[in-house]
Amino acid sequence: MSRKVLTELGVAAEFKPKRRGRVLLLLCLPLAPLFIASIVLGGYAIHPWDALMALAGGGGAEESLIVQSIRLPRTLAAMLGGASLGVAGAILQALFRNPLADPYILGVSAGSSLFLAISIFTGATLGLWTPTSPYSLYTAAFIGALTVVIVMVALSGVVRTTTTILIAGIMFSYLAYAITSILQIFADIERLRAFTYWIMGSFSGARWSILSPGLPLLLVFLFATIFLCKPLNALLLGEDYARSMGMNLNRARMFIVAAAALPVSIVTTIAGSVGFIGLSAPYLARQLTRTSNHFTIIPASALLGSTLAAAADLLSRLAFKPIEIPITAVTALFGAPLVIYLLLKGRGVQV
Amino acid sequence: MIETVNLSAGYGGRPVVAGVNISVRGGEFVAVIGPNAAGKTTLLKTLARLMKPLGGVVYVDGAAAARMSAREIARLVGAVLTEQLRPTQLTVFEAVSLGRYPYTNSLHTLTDRDRREVWRALADAGIEHLADRRLSELSDGQRQKVMIARALAQEPKVLILDEPVTYLDPKARVEILLTIKRVAREREIAVIASLHEVELALRMADRLLIVSGGRVVLYDSPEEFVALGGPMHLYGLDGQLTFSPELMSVEFRPGAEDKPRLFVVAGGGSGALVYRMLARLGYQFSTGVLHKGDIDYCVAALLGGVIIAEQAFQPISPENVHRALEEARDCAAAIYTSPPIGPLNSENQILAETIALQGIPLIVLGPAEVKGAAIRVESLAELSKSIEMVLENVRAVEPAPARR
Numbered sequence: 001m002s003r004k005v006l007t008e009l010g011v012a013a014e015f016k017p018k019r020r021g022r023v024l025l026l027l028c029l030p031l032a033p034l035f036i037a038s039i040v041l042g043g044y045a046i047h048p049w050d051a052l053m054a055l056a057g058g059g060g061a062e063e064s065l066i067v068q069s070i071r072l073p074r075t076l077a078a079m080l081g082g083a084s085l086g087v088a089g090a091i092l093q094a095l096f097r098n099p100l101a102d103p104y105i106l107g108v109s110a111g112s113s114l115f116l117a118i119s120i121f122t123g124a125t126l127g128l129w130t131p132t133s134p135y136s137l138y139t140a141a142f143i144g145a146l147t148v149v150i151v152m153v154a155l156s157g158v159v160r161t162t163t164t165i166l167i168a169g170i171m172f173s174y175l176a177y178a179i180t181s182i183l184q185i186f187a188d189i190e191r192l193r194a195f196t197y198w199i200m201g202s203f204s205g206a207r208w209s210i211l212s213p214g215l216p217l218l219l220v221f222l223f224a225t226i227f228l229c230k231p232l233n234a235l236l237l238g239e240d241y242a243r244s245m246g247m248n249l250n251r252a253r254m255f256i257v258a259a260a261a262l263p264v265s266i267v268t269t270i271a272g273s274v275g276f277i278g279l280s281a282p283y284l285a286r287q288l289t290r291t292s293n294h295f296t297i298i299p300a301s302a303l304l305g306s307t308l309a310a311a312a313d314l315l316s317r318l319a320f321k322p323i324e325i326p327i328t329a330v331t332a333l334f335g336a337p338l339v340i341y342l343l344l345k346g347r348g349v350q351v
Numbered sequence: 352m353i354e355t356v357n358l359s360a361g362y363g364g365r366p367v368v369a370g371v372n373i374s375v376r377g378g379e380f381v382a383v384i385g386p387n388a389a390g391k392t393t394l395l396k397t398l399a400r401l402m403k404p405l406g407g408v409v410y411v412d413g414a415a416a417a418r419m420s421a422r423e424i425a426r427l428v429g430a431v432l433t434e435q436l437r438p439t440q441l442t443v444f445e446a447v448s449l450g451r452y453p454y455t456n457s458l459h460t461l462t463d464r465d466r467r468e469v470w471r472a473l474a475d476a477g478i479e480h481l482a483d484r485r486l487s488e489l490s491d492g493q494r495q496k497v498m499i500a501r502a503l504a505q506e507p508k509v510l511i512l513d514e515p516v517t518y519l520d521p522k523a524r525v526e527i528l529l530t531i532k533r534v535a536r537e538r539e540i541a542v543i544a545s546l547h548e549v550e551l552a553l554r555m556a557d558r559l560l561i562v563s564g565g566r567v568v569l570y571d572s573p574e575e576f577v578a579l580g581g582p583m584h585l586y587g588l589d590g591q592l593t594f595s596p597e598l599m600s601v602e603f604r605p606g607a608e609d610k611p612r613l614f615v616v617a618g619g620g621s622g623a624l625v626y627r628m629l630a631r632l633g634y635q636f637s638t639g640v641l642h643k644g645d646i647d648y649c650v651a652a653l654l655g656g657v658i659i660a661e662q663a664f665q666p667i668s669p670e671n672v673h674r675a676l677e678e679a680r681d682c683a684a685a686i687y688t689s690p691p692i693g694p695l696n697s698e699n700q701i702l703a704e705t706i707a708l709q710g711i712p713l714i715v716l717g718p719a720e721v722k723g724a725a726i727r728v729e730s731l732a733e734l735s736k737s738i739e740m741v742l743e744n745v746r747a748v749e750p751a752p753a754r755r
Contacts, residue, residue, distance in 0.1 A: 097437050230459040234449055236441060238434040240401055241498075245505065246425030246453035292439040295459070 020296045023289050027303035031079070034310040038075040039067060041314060043322045046071075069208065077206035077270050078313040079306045080218045082277050084263030086305020087225050089278025090285070090297050091260045092149075094232040095253075096156055100166055100342055102279035102335075103264040104328070107172035108148045109275070112268035113198060114176040115144030120195050121183045134210045134269070141265035148172065149261045153253070163343070201272035201326040203313045214266045221263055222302055228259055229294040236292055274309070275328040276335020281305035283338065352377045352541035353398065353428075353509045358407035360390065360397035366405050367393045371567055373560060377508060377539035380532055382546045382556035389562045391545040392433070392513055398543060399430040399511040412508050425453035429502030431512040436486065436494065443489070443497050444482040447472055450504025469504050475534045476500035492523030499527070503534065510535065512544035516551070528555050553577070553599045573599070595653040597644070602653040610634050611683035611742060614711070615656075616675075616703045618690035622647040625688055625716065628731055630654045634738075637682060639675035640667045640699060647690075667698040679706045684741050686734070687724070689717030712741045 039051045046054070046063050053059030054067035085103060092101040092108075103109050119140035151172075156165055184192060231252040234242035243249050267274055285300035286292065312330040319325060352375060359369040367390035375381050383391050396402040398409060400416050409416040411427045419427075429450070450472065451465045461469070473479045476496045486494060495515060502510055512531070516524040532555060535542045543560070546552045552559060553573045561569040561576070569576060577596045593602050613629060615622050615638040622638060623646055629636045639659025641648040651658050659675040661667045679685055679702075687703040690696065700721070707713040707723030715727045716734050726737045 227457050230452070230455070230457060233441075233445075233459070234452055236439045237436060237446070237449065237501075238432075240396075240432050240434050241430075243401055243421065244399055244425065244428070244430040244432070244502075245449060246420075246422040248421050286440065290440060291445075292441045293445055 020289070020291075023296070024299055024303065027288075027300055027307070030307045031303070031310070034307060034314070035075060035079065038078065038310055038314055039071045042071065042317050073208050073211050074203050074206045074313070075310065076215060077211055078203045078309045080215055080222070081203065081263075081267040081270060081274065082281075082309020082312075083222055083302040083306040084218050085267055085274060085277040085309065086281030086285075086301035086303075087222060087298055088260050088263045089280075089305070090282035090294070090301040091225070091228065091232065091256055092278065093282055094235055094294065095153070095256050095260065096165060097235070097238075098165065099283065100163075100279065100339060102276065103145075103260070104173075104273060104275035104278065105166055105339070106148065106152055106169035107176065108145045108152075108261065108264045109268050109273035110173035110176035111144040111148030112141040112265045113144070113273055114180055115140040115147075116198055116269065117180040117183050117195060120191055121187045134213050137210070137269045138213060138266060141269045142261060145261035145265040145268070146258070149257045153257060198268070198272040201274055201328045202316060202324060203271045203309075203327060204317065204324050206270055210270060214270055218263060218266055221259070221266075225259060225298050225302075226295075228256060229298055231256070232294040232298075233292075271327065273328060274331065276331040276338070277305050277308050277312075280331075280335055280338055281308060283342070352412060352539075353543070354410040355398070356408045356410070358394075358397065358409060359405045360393045360402065361405050362393070362402065364405065366565065368562055368565055368567070369406070371407070373567075373570055375509070375541040375543060375558075377541050378536045379557045380535055380542045380544070380555060381558045381560050382544055382552035383560045383562060384546055384549055384552050385562035385568075390565065391562055394562060395430075395511050395513045395543065395545055396432075398509075399428055400424045401430070401432075422453045425505055427507060428509045428511060429505040429507035431495070431498045431502050431510070431515050433513050433517075438487045439485075441486050442482070443473070443478060443484050443486065443500075444469065446486055446497050447482075447500045447504050450501040453505060468506060472500040472503035475503055475537075476530060490523075492519050492527065495519065495523075495527060496530070499531065503538075507540060509541045509543070512542065514545050514547055517547045524551070550600050593653050593655065595649055597649045598653070600653070604630065604653075604655050611745075612637060612681065613738070614638065614675075614679040614682040614685040614706065615688060616685065616690070616699050616706070617641065617647045617688040618645060618696055618699060620646045621688040621690040621717070623650040624731060625686060625734070626651050626654050626656060628735060632735060632738075637678045639678065640671045640696070640702065642696070664695065666695050669698075672698050672702055675702055676705060676709075679711060680709065682711065683745055684712045684714065684738065686738075687713060687715045687719060687721055689715065689719035692719075712745060714738065714741060 036048060040046050040048050044066060046066065050059050050063045051067055054064040055072065089102050092103060092106060093099055116137060119136055152165065152169060155168055159165060184195065187195070231242065231247050234245055234247050239249060281301040281304040282297060284304050285297050289296050289300055291297065308331070312327050315330045316325050316327045354374040355371050358371040359366045360371070361367040371394065383394065385391055393402065397404050400409070411424065416424060448461060448465070448469045451461060451469065455461065455465060470479070473482055476499050478493065478496050478500060481489065481493060486497065489497065499515070515531070516527050519527065528551065531542060531544070534540065556573060558572055559569060559576050560567060569579065577599065593604050595602065610633050612635040615625055615636055617625065617638055618641055626636060626638070627650065637657035638651050641651065641658055641660050642663050643660050644663045648658060648660060657678060659671055659678060661671050685706045690699060692700055703713060704722050707721065712725040713721065713723065714734065714737050715721050715724045725741060728734045728737050
């Protein structure tokens with residue numbers, strides 16, 4: 001083969017960024033209509049024009065109230081939360097080198113819920129805030145999520161089979177729910193009512209009061225993950241190879257573990273356990289972009305996670321209007337079959 | 352380029368290999384060999400700084416490796432490991448450009464220089480044409496070349512390879528080792544590679560590092576290794592394996608079965624394949640009269656045959672013919688391999704005829720005319736059949752003579 005052809009091949013191999021930009025742009029497209037639909041549709045339908053006026057700060061008092069204090073926070077929570085869950089899933093899948101890793105399946109969401117329950121029912125908040133302050137909730141959820149991720153990482157060093165880790169995660173979820181149920185039985189009515197909010201798993205309760213510390217953090221997280229792509233790519237070749245190329249394994253692992261735990265804990269605090277978005281978004285991202293390069297997979301997972309969460313949230317409030325169903329009931333409809341499919345496909349699945 | 356002083360490698364505080372003192376120059380190829388579980392991988396990982404040494408010092412490019420950051424080491428030492436790759440959709444170009452990890456910024460932006468190095472590495476490994484392919488579409492040999500190119504993209508001064516060609520087909524094995532050798536010389540990289548096959552190591556390596564029983568048994572050239580008795584002291588060869596210094600090859604000697612002994616009159620290379628076939632079929636054999644240093648002599652010795660030998664370039668003496676005849680009398684049958692006959696070995700034709708005269712069934716392989724021959728065959732396949740046939744007949748008449 002001539003030198004020229006080779007160089008052209010080289011150019012082709014390096015062309016990826018352009019194709020990548022196009023795919024990512026394409027994935028942005030559904031976000032705008034979903035955003036509008038999410039603002040407009042619901043128990044009380046609002047005319048798009050009125051919604052626009054309300055967003056701009058004008059319009060009727062009723063519309064303005066619904067849009068500004070219910071629909072808008074809910075939509076933003078679903079979209080940013082979904083994006084973060086998608087990214088968390090992609091990170092966990094790279095860390096465990098397992099396409100079935102997902103914050104919900106691995107029990108990270110359950111860990112967050114458990115610590116939320118402990119914090120609310122026992123009032124243990126390190127003495128910093130009141131038990132129902134958003135800060136104590138976020139802290140508790142983060143500690144819970146972090147604990148589970150660390151336990152799972154340690155466990156994955158011992159058992160190397162893909163499915164064993166998943167079973168361990170699912171069992172951990174059961175354990176967490178069991179403890180949570182016991183705590184509920186002994187809880188007083190006031191605290192119980194505060195907690196039922198998280199059991200459901202829905203973005204319906206997202207209010208500015210609880211979102212205000214969480215959403216900016218999610219936004220920062222989403223942009224910061226771009227710095228994780230390089231070590232995540234190196235880890236595709238395995239830990240020893242990554243280290244031989246100069247990756248500081250312990251430091252990278254620390255960041256990756258924190259980056260997986262943080263968004264899950266925030267989303268769990270806002271909406272309770274939201275399942276399968278962290279599983280489906282990276283899977284779809286890899287299918288659509290045909291790459292394992294995290295510089296593509298991470299943003300694509302964010303966009304797809306956002307789309308999936310917003311769509312699922314919309315469905316959860318429209319399917320049996322005016323009754324809302326938990327969001328995981330919607331996401332499980334496509335998530336659970338996907339898990340089964342991936343399990344059947346076995347080892348050939350790519351990360 | 353890389354030097355160790357009293358290095359001791361192991362894990363959990365327990366040394367696996369201790370007292371390693373080596374010094375490898377740029378362009379030099381050192382093969383690490385030794386029995387399984389002798390600690391080759393542990394040693395290599397310690398040299399690549401993937402494991403901390405239990406004791407001693409590793410100097411890379413004149414500086415103590417312990418004082419360097421992971422990034423600094425990665426710019427000097429590249430590694431190809433036995434780690435199994437999970438299926439990914441990474442392209443070859445992406446995988447090789449990961450080798451630029453210690454040079455790029457935290458967004459892994461490839462500069463012109465990075466790109467140039469990636470292409471140079473791809474070219475050196477001979478896989479430019481695969482740049483666009485995905486790792487999961489490649490053969491094992493191609494994937495190994497990708498991992499080597501990736502290590503080369505690190506612009507290393509030292510290349511550590513753990514069993515780089517195990518599980519590959521013979522063609523890919525040789526191709527990859529030759530590639531490594533060539534690139535190492537061109538780029539003046541010090542190469543340390545563990546190899547499973549001693550013969551491959553003997554033929555490829557500038558120096559051998561033999562690890563056995565927790566220490567370095569030998570660190571010298573293949574020639575010195577052979578002079579010291581070859582791999583005998585490596586694996587404690589127990590008669591099942593033999594080593595031929597002339598052929599630099601290790602031979603498997605099949606266990607002797609309860610089959611009769613055969614006498615082979617050969618020479619000049621006409622017997623080598625016959626010996627191998629007999630050994631494989633489980634026959635014991637005696638052979639003669641061979642000249643020392645003849646390829647037939649080497650192969651027969653390797654396979655443990657009884658050899659009646661004459662000094663090289665000397666005419667066969669009557670004493671040796673006599674000894675050969677004595678030996679043949681103890682055999683159930685004889686084979687004449689039609690060796691080229693000249694002034695120095697014309698006695699072998701007479702020997703064959705005398706054997707036939709003595710009533711020992713003689714099979715002639717090839718074109719030679721021998722008086723009194725029982726059967727003539729044209730090929731080795733026919734030979735194996737006719738041996739069975741002849742032995743059947745012998746057994747029908749009298750039991751095979753017991754051997755000493």
